[in-house]
Amino acid sequence: MAERVVVITGAGSGIGRSTAVKFARKGDKIVVADFNEKGGQETVDMIKAANGEATFVKVDVSKFDQVEAMVEKSIELYGSLDVVFNNAGIGKIIPFLDYTVEDYERVIGVNQNGVFYGMLAAGRKMRDLGVKGVIINTASVFGYLSNQYTFAYQASKGAVRMMCQTGALELAPYGIRVVGVAPGTVDTPIVQGFKDAGLTDKLKSNQMRGDLIQPEAIANAVYLLSLEEADVINGSVVMLDDGYASFK
Numbered sequence: 001m002a003e004r005v006v007v008i009t010g011a012g013s014g015i016g017r018s019t020a021v022k023f024a025r026k027g028d029k030i031v032v033a034d035f036n037e038k039g040g041q042e043t044v045d046m047i048k049a050a051n052g053e054a055t056f057v058k059v060d061v062s063k064f065d066q067v068e069a070m071v072e073k074s075i076e077l078y079g080s081l082d083v084v085f086n087n088a089g090i091g092k093i094i095p096f097l098d099y100t101v102e103d104y105e106r107v108i109g110v111n112q113n114g115v116f117y118g119m120l121a122a123g124r125k126m127r128d129l130g131v132k133g134v135i136i137n138t139a140s141v142f143g144y145l146s147n148q149y150t151f152a153y154q155a156s157k158g159a160v161r162m163m164c165q166t167g168a169l170e171l172a173p174y175g176i177r178v179v180g181v182a183p184g185t186v187d188t189p190i191v192q193g194f195k196d197a198g199l200t201d202k203l204k205s206n207q208m209r210g211d212l213i214q215p216e217a218i219a220n221a222v223y224l225l226s227l228e229e230a231d232v233i234n235g236s237v238v239m240l241d242d243g244y245a246s247f248k
């Protein structure tokens, strides 16, 4: 397969980092996009140490102008835009009645608006370049299931679900595919708050195999979804949850 240009947001940690490493190992050129410079540069170093190709681009995905600049920079660096993984996200554990409007807007700004901005900027550029690209968005089982103290997160991930479905419909005429992934509980820094609250065993019990999912497992599945062989998968959100949603 010809090498592709792959942009991954939130690639300075967790799922994004593992996915960046996976695609790079397969020969793709990676734009490691994150607002955390240290984490992003570490991911680039990991890829380069394994003779892969990657560049860090700083972005705050909650700002449309920065997301557009990220897309422009990717083309300037590598000449195309084949896969965009809108994956950056944040969590916030707050009882509903304690929310401030700012708490809510921050989570929506990154998790929901960030995905919209990524789809819009990448979709326009892929159309202009005539690229039959793939846009993959990170939702969550929490876009399907209710949960206490994560109201804004649930709302944002539910929105991502619908953006995948309706975005696929809008972009299909250009040959651009849109797919979502809904991970279960993955062992990354984002779940540290639950661990700190003594909920590790509960987190593990969410999966059928009774353990946290490793980020590499999510990366493997995202890679498969990006392939041309998977082109019948369009507009769907694929559960990457070791059964979490099917037995809750």
Ligand code: NAD
Binding pocket: 009, 010, 011, 012, 013, 014, 015, 016, 033, 034, 035, 036, 039, 059, 060, 061, 062, 087, 088, 089, 090, 110, 138, 139, 140, 141, 182, 183, 184, 185, 186, 187, 188, 189, 190, 191
């Ligand atoms: P993580 O905290 O390890 O990684 C998130 C990354 O996103 C970090 O590098 C962070 O710097 C970056 N980021 C945050 N806000 C940003 C912004 N405004 N602009 C650019 N980068 C930003 O967490 P993770 O588990 O790897 O999360 C990745 C995605 O997976 C998120 O969308 C998360 O909601 C989703 N998810 C995670 C789990 C899980 O259990 N870990 C489950 C379902 C979905």
